[in-house]
Amino acid sequence: MDSTRTYNTIFTYGWHESLAKQFEPYENLGYIPMRIVRQGRGLYKGVSGDASLLLELSGSFLNLQDLGIQQSPVVGDWCAVRQYASDRGRIEAILPRMNILHRPVAHDRQGSNGVEGSAKLVAANIDMAAIIQDCRYDFNLRRIERFISLLHADSIPAILVLTKIDLVEDPEAYRLRALARFPQCHVFPVDSISGNGIDALVEALLPTTTTVLLGTSGAGKSTLVNRLCGQVVAKTADIRTQDGRGRHTTTSRYMHLLPNGALILDTPGIRVVGMNSSQELVHDAFTDISDLSHGCRFSDCTHTGEPGCQVLQALREGMIEQDRYFNYLRLGQEAQSWEEVVRQRKQKKKAIGMLQYRLRREGNL
Protein backbone atom coordinates (compact mmCIF):
# COMPACT_ATOMS: atom_id res chain seq x y z
CA MET A 1 0.00 0.00 0.00
CA ASP A 2 1.22 3.51 -0.79
CA SER A 3 1.65 5.19 2.58
CA THR A 4 2.09 8.65 1.01
CA ARG A 5 -1.43 8.56 -0.52
CA THR A 6 -3.61 11.25 1.01
CA TYR A 7 -7.36 10.93 0.96
CA ASN A 8 -9.76 13.67 0.02
CA THR A 9 -12.62 14.45 2.33
CA ILE A 10 -15.71 16.51 1.74
CA PHE A 11 -13.81 19.42 3.33
CA THR A 12 -11.24 19.22 0.50
CA TYR A 13 -13.97 20.62 -1.75
CA GLY A 14 -14.85 23.53 0.51
CA TRP A 15 -17.54 21.99 2.77
CA HIS A 16 -18.05 23.91 6.01
CA GLU A 17 -20.17 24.09 9.14
CA SER A 18 -22.99 26.27 7.83
CA LEU A 19 -23.46 23.94 4.84
CA ALA A 20 -23.60 21.00 7.25
CA LYS A 21 -26.38 22.77 9.15
CA GLN A 22 -28.35 23.40 5.97
CA PHE A 23 -27.90 19.80 4.95
CA GLU A 24 -29.36 18.31 8.18
CA PRO A 25 -32.92 17.77 6.84
CA TYR A 26 -31.53 15.89 3.83
CA GLU A 27 -29.18 13.83 5.97
CA ASN A 28 -32.20 12.47 7.82
CA LEU A 29 -33.58 11.27 4.47
CA GLY A 30 -30.37 9.36 3.73
CA TYR A 31 -29.17 11.76 1.02
CA ILE A 32 -25.48 12.58 0.56
CA PRO A 33 -23.95 16.04 0.02
CA MET A 34 -21.99 16.41 -3.21
CA ARG A 35 -20.32 19.29 -5.02
CA ILE A 36 -20.87 19.63 -8.76
CA VAL A 37 -17.48 19.60 -10.50
CA ARG A 38 -18.63 19.06 -14.09
CA GLN A 39 -21.68 19.98 -16.04
CA GLY A 40 -22.87 18.55 -19.33
CA ARG A 41 -26.24 18.32 -21.10
CA GLY A 42 -28.60 17.45 -18.22
CA LEU A 43 -25.84 15.40 -16.59
CA TYR A 44 -23.51 16.39 -13.81
CA LYS A 45 -20.53 14.96 -12.01
CA GLY A 46 -20.63 15.27 -8.25
CA VAL A 47 -17.86 14.60 -5.76
CA SER A 48 -17.78 13.96 -2.07
CA GLY A 49 -14.31 13.20 -0.75
CA ASP A 50 -12.85 10.47 -2.96
CA ALA A 51 -16.27 9.31 -4.19
CA SER A 52 -17.76 10.60 -7.40
CA LEU A 53 -21.11 9.96 -9.05
CA LEU A 54 -22.75 10.75 -12.35
CA LEU A 55 -25.84 12.77 -11.49
CA GLU A 56 -29.15 13.61 -13.10
CA LEU A 57 -32.04 15.71 -11.83
CA SER A 58 -34.74 13.91 -9.82
CA GLY A 59 -38.39 13.94 -10.92
CA SER A 60 -39.48 16.31 -8.15
CA PHE A 61 -36.59 18.62 -8.97
CA LEU A 62 -37.66 18.69 -12.63
CA ASN A 63 -41.26 19.42 -11.60
CA LEU A 64 -40.16 22.43 -9.59
CA GLN A 65 -38.11 23.58 -12.56
CA ASP A 66 -41.17 23.31 -14.81
CA LEU A 67 -43.07 25.49 -12.36
CA GLY A 68 -40.32 28.07 -12.69
CA ILE A 69 -39.37 28.04 -9.02
CA GLN A 70 -36.18 26.01 -9.19
CA GLN A 71 -32.91 26.92 -10.86
CA SER A 72 -30.70 24.30 -12.47
CA PRO A 73 -27.55 23.31 -10.64
CA VAL A 74 -24.29 24.79 -11.93
CA VAL A 75 -20.66 23.89 -11.33
CA GLY A 76 -19.70 24.72 -7.77
CA ASP A 77 -23.14 24.00 -6.32
CA TRP A 78 -23.55 21.81 -3.26
CA CYS A 79 -26.43 19.39 -3.75
CA ALA A 80 -28.41 16.82 -1.81
CA VAL A 81 -28.05 13.57 -3.75
CA ARG A 82 -29.94 10.29 -3.58
CA GLN A 83 -27.61 7.53 -4.74
CA TYR A 84 -29.41 4.77 -6.64
CA ALA A 85 -26.49 2.81 -8.15
CA SER A 86 -22.80 2.42 -7.37
CA ASP A 87 -21.91 5.19 -9.83
CA ARG A 88 -25.22 7.08 -10.21
CA GLY A 89 -27.33 9.47 -8.21
CA ARG A 90 -30.17 11.97 -8.47
CA ILE A 91 -29.99 15.60 -7.44
CA GLU A 92 -32.89 16.29 -5.08
CA ALA A 93 -32.02 19.83 -3.99
CA ILE A 94 -29.41 22.58 -4.21
CA LEU A 95 -28.08 23.91 -0.91
CA PRO A 96 -28.24 27.72 -0.50
CA ARG A 97 -25.50 29.39 -2.52
CA MET A 98 -22.86 31.67 -1.03
CA ASN A 99 -22.81 33.55 -4.34
CA ILE A 100 -23.43 33.04 -8.03
CA LEU A 101 -21.36 34.22 -10.95
CA HIS A 102 -23.41 35.50 -13.90
CA ARG A 103 -22.37 35.17 -17.51
CA PRO A 104 -21.61 38.64 -18.79
CA VAL A 105 -24.27 39.10 -21.44
CA ALA A 106 -25.94 42.41 -22.03
CA HIS A 107 -29.56 42.85 -20.98
CA ASP A 108 -30.30 39.19 -20.55
CA ARG A 109 -30.25 38.46 -16.88
CA GLN A 110 -33.46 36.54 -16.32
CA GLY A 111 -35.14 33.51 -17.80
CA SER A 112 -38.61 34.00 -19.23
CA ASN A 113 -40.27 32.70 -16.06
CA GLY A 114 -38.40 35.11 -13.81
CA VAL A 115 -35.98 32.49 -12.45
CA GLU A 116 -32.51 32.97 -13.86
CA GLY A 117 -31.80 30.22 -16.38
CA SER A 118 -28.66 28.17 -15.78
CA ALA A 119 -27.36 29.30 -19.21
CA LYS A 120 -26.95 32.74 -17.66
CA LEU A 121 -25.09 31.43 -14.66
CA VAL A 122 -21.44 30.45 -14.80
CA ALA A 123 -20.80 28.94 -11.40
CA ALA A 124 -21.79 29.01 -7.75
CA ASN A 125 -19.92 29.31 -4.45
CA ILE A 126 -16.91 31.08 -5.91
CA ASP A 127 -14.23 32.60 -3.65
CA MET A 128 -12.26 34.42 -6.33
CA ALA A 129 -12.03 35.00 -10.07
CA ALA A 130 -8.81 35.06 -12.05
CA ILE A 131 -9.12 37.19 -15.18
CA ILE A 132 -6.85 35.58 -17.75
CA GLN A 133 -5.37 38.05 -20.21
CA ASP A 134 -3.09 37.16 -23.09
CA CYS A 135 -0.40 39.86 -23.33
CA ARG A 136 0.98 38.77 -26.69
CA TYR A 137 -2.05 38.82 -29.01
CA ASP A 138 -4.94 40.40 -27.20
CA PHE A 139 -3.91 42.77 -24.42
CA ASN A 140 -6.96 44.87 -23.66
CA LEU A 141 -7.27 46.91 -20.47
CA ARG A 142 -10.79 47.97 -21.29
CA ARG A 143 -11.96 44.37 -21.41
CA ILE A 144 -10.31 43.68 -18.06
CA GLU A 145 -12.14 46.68 -16.66
CA ARG A 146 -15.44 45.23 -17.84
CA PHE A 147 -14.67 41.90 -16.25
CA ILE A 148 -13.80 43.62 -12.98
CA SER A 149 -17.05 45.62 -13.02
CA LEU A 150 -19.10 42.51 -13.68
CA LEU A 151 -17.36 40.57 -10.94
CA HIS A 152 -17.93 43.49 -8.64
CA ALA A 153 -21.66 43.20 -9.37
CA ASP A 154 -21.55 39.61 -8.12
CA SER A 155 -19.30 40.55 -5.15
CA ILE A 156 -16.50 38.27 -6.31
CA PRO A 157 -12.92 39.46 -5.76
CA ALA A 158 -10.64 39.37 -8.79
CA ILE A 159 -6.98 38.81 -9.54
CA LEU A 160 -5.38 39.36 -12.92
CA VAL A 161 -3.18 36.78 -14.67
CA LEU A 162 -1.16 37.97 -17.66
CA THR A 163 -0.27 34.95 -19.83
CA LYS A 164 2.27 34.37 -22.62
CA ILE A 165 4.89 36.66 -21.09
CA ASP A 166 7.50 34.51 -22.88
CA LEU A 167 6.21 35.93 -26.18
CA VAL A 168 6.62 39.64 -25.36
CA GLU A 169 9.81 41.64 -25.10
CA ASP A 170 9.12 43.51 -21.89
CA PRO A 171 6.64 41.64 -19.65
CA GLU A 172 7.24 44.09 -16.79
CA ALA A 173 5.78 46.89 -18.93
CA TYR A 174 2.48 44.96 -19.19
CA ARG A 175 2.41 44.32 -15.45
CA LEU A 176 2.99 48.01 -14.73
CA ARG A 177 0.31 49.12 -17.20
CA ALA A 178 -2.19 46.76 -15.58
CA LEU A 179 -1.20 47.83 -12.08
CA ALA A 180 -1.50 51.51 -12.95
CA ARG A 181 -5.02 50.94 -14.22
CA PHE A 182 -6.11 48.46 -11.51
CA PRO A 183 -4.11 49.33 -8.41
CA GLN A 184 -6.51 47.30 -6.24
CA CYS A 185 -5.88 44.11 -8.21
CA HIS A 186 -3.05 41.60 -7.72
CA VAL A 187 -1.33 41.03 -11.06
CA PHE A 188 0.47 37.76 -11.88
CA PRO A 189 2.51 37.60 -15.11
CA VAL A 190 3.02 33.95 -16.14
CA ASP A 191 4.46 31.77 -18.84
CA SER A 192 2.34 28.63 -18.57
CA ILE A 193 4.63 26.71 -20.92
CA SER A 194 7.84 26.98 -18.88
CA GLY A 195 6.14 27.62 -15.54
CA ASN A 196 7.75 31.00 -15.06
CA GLY A 197 5.73 33.05 -12.54
CA ILE A 198 3.49 30.12 -11.56
CA ASP A 199 4.77 29.77 -7.96
CA ALA A 200 3.62 33.27 -7.02
CA LEU A 201 0.18 32.55 -8.47
CA VAL A 202 -0.10 29.21 -6.62
CA GLU A 203 0.50 31.05 -3.35
CA ALA A 204 -2.58 33.18 -4.02
CA LEU A 205 -4.74 30.08 -4.58
CA LEU A 206 -5.57 28.88 -1.10
CA PRO A 207 -6.50 25.27 -0.21
CA THR A 208 -10.27 24.51 -0.26
CA THR A 209 -11.07 27.83 -1.97
CA THR A 210 -12.57 27.95 -5.47
CA THR A 211 -11.16 30.21 -8.18
CA VAL A 212 -12.89 30.55 -11.53
CA LEU A 213 -10.83 31.38 -14.61
CA LEU A 214 -12.39 33.95 -16.94
CA GLY A 215 -11.12 35.22 -20.25
CA THR A 216 -11.54 35.17 -23.98
CA SER A 217 -10.92 32.04 -26.03
CA GLY A 218 -7.21 31.41 -26.59
CA ALA A 219 -6.13 33.48 -23.56
CA GLY A 220 -4.52 30.39 -22.07
CA LYS A 221 -6.95 29.29 -19.35
CA SER A 222 -6.65 25.55 -19.95
CA THR A 223 -2.88 25.72 -20.50
CA LEU A 224 -2.66 27.41 -17.11
CA VAL A 225 -4.87 24.72 -15.53
CA ASN A 226 -2.56 22.01 -16.90
CA ARG A 227 0.47 23.81 -15.54
CA LEU A 228 -1.16 24.33 -12.13
CA CYS A 229 -2.23 20.67 -11.97
CA GLY A 230 1.26 19.49 -13.00
CA GLN A 231 -0.26 17.23 -15.69
CA VAL A 232 -2.45 17.47 -18.75
CA VAL A 233 -6.05 17.49 -17.54
CA ALA A 234 -7.55 19.90 -20.08
CA LYS A 235 -7.49 20.10 -23.88
CA THR A 236 -5.77 23.16 -25.38
CA ALA A 237 -5.40 24.40 -28.95
CA ASP A 238 -3.39 26.89 -30.94
CA ILE A 239 -5.00 30.22 -31.67
CA ARG A 240 -5.92 31.03 -35.28
CA THR A 241 -2.97 32.59 -37.04
CA GLN A 242 -4.95 35.02 -39.20
CA ASP A 243 -6.64 36.95 -36.38
CA GLY A 244 -4.97 35.74 -33.19
CA ARG A 245 -8.34 34.48 -31.83
CA GLY A 246 -8.90 31.24 -29.92
CA ARG A 247 -10.87 28.25 -31.19
CA HIS A 248 -13.27 27.78 -28.27
CA THR A 249 -11.51 24.58 -27.32
CA THR A 250 -13.03 24.26 -23.85
CA THR A 251 -16.77 23.75 -24.21
CA SER A 252 -17.95 23.15 -20.65
CA ARG A 253 -16.95 23.99 -17.12
CA TYR A 254 -14.60 21.74 -15.18
CA MET A 255 -13.44 22.04 -11.61
CA HIS A 256 -9.95 20.73 -10.85
CA LEU A 257 -8.27 20.01 -7.53
CA LEU A 258 -4.71 21.36 -7.52
CA PRO A 259 -1.85 19.61 -5.71
CA ASN A 260 -1.86 22.41 -3.08
CA GLY A 261 -5.56 21.77 -2.31
CA ALA A 262 -6.99 24.79 -4.15
CA LEU A 263 -9.93 24.30 -6.52
CA ILE A 264 -9.81 25.85 -9.94
CA LEU A 265 -12.61 26.12 -12.46
CA ASP A 266 -11.78 26.12 -16.18
CA THR A 267 -14.47 27.74 -18.35
CA PRO A 268 -15.10 28.18 -22.07
CA GLY A 269 -13.84 31.46 -23.51
CA ILE A 270 -16.28 34.32 -23.16
CA ARG A 271 -16.99 36.07 -26.47
CA VAL A 272 -19.05 39.07 -25.47
CA VAL A 273 -18.48 41.07 -22.37
CA GLY A 274 -21.62 43.11 -21.96
CA MET A 275 -22.79 45.07 -19.00
CA ASN A 276 -25.69 43.98 -16.86
CA SER A 277 -25.01 45.69 -13.57
CA SER A 278 -26.46 48.83 -12.11
CA GLN A 279 -25.05 52.33 -12.35
CA GLU A 280 -24.28 52.20 -8.66
CA LEU A 281 -21.95 49.27 -9.28
CA VAL A 282 -20.24 51.08 -12.13
CA HIS A 283 -19.61 53.96 -9.75
CA ASP A 284 -18.17 51.51 -7.22
CA ALA A 285 -15.79 50.17 -9.83
CA PHE A 286 -14.59 53.69 -10.68
CA THR A 287 -14.42 55.18 -7.21
CA ASP A 288 -11.78 57.77 -8.14
CA ILE A 289 -14.01 59.26 -10.88
CA SER A 290 -17.13 58.96 -8.72
CA ASP A 291 -15.43 60.83 -5.88
CA LEU A 292 -14.48 63.62 -8.28
CA SER A 293 -18.04 63.85 -9.59
CA HIS A 294 -19.31 64.90 -6.15
CA GLY A 295 -17.45 68.20 -6.69
CA CYS A 296 -19.14 68.99 -10.04
CA ARG A 297 -21.19 72.18 -10.21
CA PHE A 298 -24.36 70.38 -11.35
CA SER A 299 -25.64 67.38 -9.41
CA ASP A 300 -26.84 65.73 -12.66
CA CYS A 301 -23.55 66.41 -14.47
CA THR A 302 -22.94 63.95 -17.30
CA HIS A 303 -19.18 64.74 -17.34
CA THR A 304 -19.27 65.35 -21.05
CA GLY A 305 -19.07 69.14 -21.32
CA GLU A 306 -20.85 70.92 -18.48
CA PRO A 307 -19.09 73.91 -16.91
CA GLY A 308 -17.56 73.25 -13.49
CA CYS A 309 -17.15 69.54 -14.17
CA GLN A 310 -14.44 68.13 -11.92
CA VAL A 311 -14.11 64.93 -13.93
CA LEU A 312 -13.34 66.80 -17.15
CA GLN A 313 -10.96 69.05 -15.23
CA ALA A 314 -9.07 65.98 -13.94
CA LEU A 315 -9.04 64.56 -17.46
CA ARG A 316 -7.51 67.77 -18.83
CA GLU A 317 -4.88 67.75 -16.09
CA GLY A 318 -3.99 64.15 -16.93
CA MET A 319 -5.13 62.82 -13.55
CA ILE A 320 -7.46 60.36 -15.28
CA GLU A 321 -6.37 58.27 -18.24
CA GLN A 322 -8.44 59.07 -21.35
CA ASP A 323 -9.26 55.46 -22.08
CA ARG A 324 -10.47 54.93 -18.53
CA TYR A 325 -12.67 58.03 -18.73
CA PHE A 326 -14.36 56.82 -21.94
CA ASN A 327 -14.85 53.37 -20.49
CA TYR A 328 -16.51 54.91 -17.43
CA LEU A 329 -18.94 56.81 -19.67
CA ARG A 330 -19.63 53.75 -21.82
CA LEU A 331 -20.25 51.36 -18.94
CA GLY A 332 -22.41 53.97 -17.20
CA GLN A 333 -24.52 54.29 -20.34
CA GLU A 334 -24.94 50.53 -20.68
CA ALA A 335 -25.89 50.19 -17.02
CA GLN A 336 -28.43 52.98 -17.48
CA SER A 337 -30.14 51.20 -20.35
CA TRP A 338 -30.03 47.93 -18.39
CA GLU A 339 -31.84 49.65 -15.52
CA GLU A 340 -34.44 50.84 -18.00
CA VAL A 341 -34.92 47.25 -19.22
CA VAL A 342 -35.42 46.07 -15.63
CA ARG A 343 -37.91 48.90 -15.00
CA GLN A 344 -39.94 48.06 -18.11
CA ARG A 345 -39.86 44.36 -17.25
CA LYS A 346 -41.19 45.08 -13.76
CA GLN A 347 -43.95 47.27 -15.18
CA LYS A 348 -44.97 44.53 -17.62
CA LYS A 349 -45.01 41.90 -14.88
CA LYS A 350 -47.18 44.15 -12.72
CA ALA A 351 -49.60 44.73 -15.60
CA ILE A 352 -49.91 40.96 -16.24
CA GLY A 353 -50.44 40.36 -12.51
CA MET A 354 -53.21 42.99 -12.43
CA LEU A 355 -54.88 41.46 -15.47
CA GLN A 356 -54.77 37.96 -13.93
CA TYR A 357 -56.24 39.34 -10.71
CA ARG A 358 -59.08 41.14 -12.56
CA LEU A 359 -59.94 38.09 -14.65
CA ARG A 360 -59.94 35.87 -11.55
CA ARG A 361 -62.32 38.28 -9.77
CA GLU A 362 -64.61 38.35 -12.76
CA GLY A 363 -64.63 34.54 -12.74
CA ASN A 364 -62.94 34.14 -16.09
CA LEU A 365 -59.88 32.38 -14.69
Ligand SMILES: Nc1nc2c(ncn2[C@@H]2O[C@H](COP(=O)(O)OP(=O)(O)OP(=O)(O)O)[C@@H](O)[C@H]2O)c(=O)[nH]1
Ligand atom coordinates in the same frame (compact mmCIF):
# COMPACT_ATOMS: atom_id res chain seq x y z
N1 LIG B 1 3.98 30.71 -25.40
C1 LIG B 1 2.91 30.57 -24.64
N2 LIG B 1 1.79 30.03 -25.17
C2 LIG B 1 0.71 29.89 -24.36
C3 LIG B 1 0.71 30.29 -23.01
N3 LIG B 1 -0.51 30.04 -22.49
C4 LIG B 1 -1.24 29.49 -23.49
N4 LIG B 1 -0.51 29.40 -24.61
C5 LIG B 1 -0.96 28.88 -25.92
O1 LIG B 1 -2.15 29.57 -26.29
C6 LIG B 1 -3.02 28.70 -27.01
C7 LIG B 1 -4.42 28.75 -26.41
O2 LIG B 1 -4.36 28.22 -25.11
P1 LIG B 1 -5.63 27.52 -24.38
O3 LIG B 1 -5.14 27.15 -23.02
O4 LIG B 1 -6.22 26.46 -25.20
O5 LIG B 1 -6.63 28.76 -24.29
P2 LIG B 1 -8.04 28.82 -23.56
O6 LIG B 1 -8.12 30.13 -22.86
O7 LIG B 1 -8.26 27.62 -22.69
O8 LIG B 1 -9.05 28.83 -24.80
P3 LIG B 1 -10.58 28.29 -24.89
O9 LIG B 1 -10.64 26.92 -24.28
O10 LIG B 1 -10.85 28.30 -26.35
O11 LIG B 1 -11.41 29.28 -24.14
C8 LIG B 1 -2.36 27.32 -26.95
O12 LIG B 1 -1.68 27.10 -28.17
C9 LIG B 1 -1.36 27.43 -25.82
O13 LIG B 1 -0.22 26.59 -26.01
C10 LIG B 1 1.90 30.88 -22.48
O14 LIG B 1 2.00 31.30 -21.33
N5 LIG B 1 2.96 30.99 -23.35
Ligand SMILES: [Mg+2]
Ligand atom coordinates in the same frame (compact mmCIF):
# COMPACT_ATOMS: atom_id res chain seq x y z
MG1 LIG C 1 -9.70 26.17 -22.68
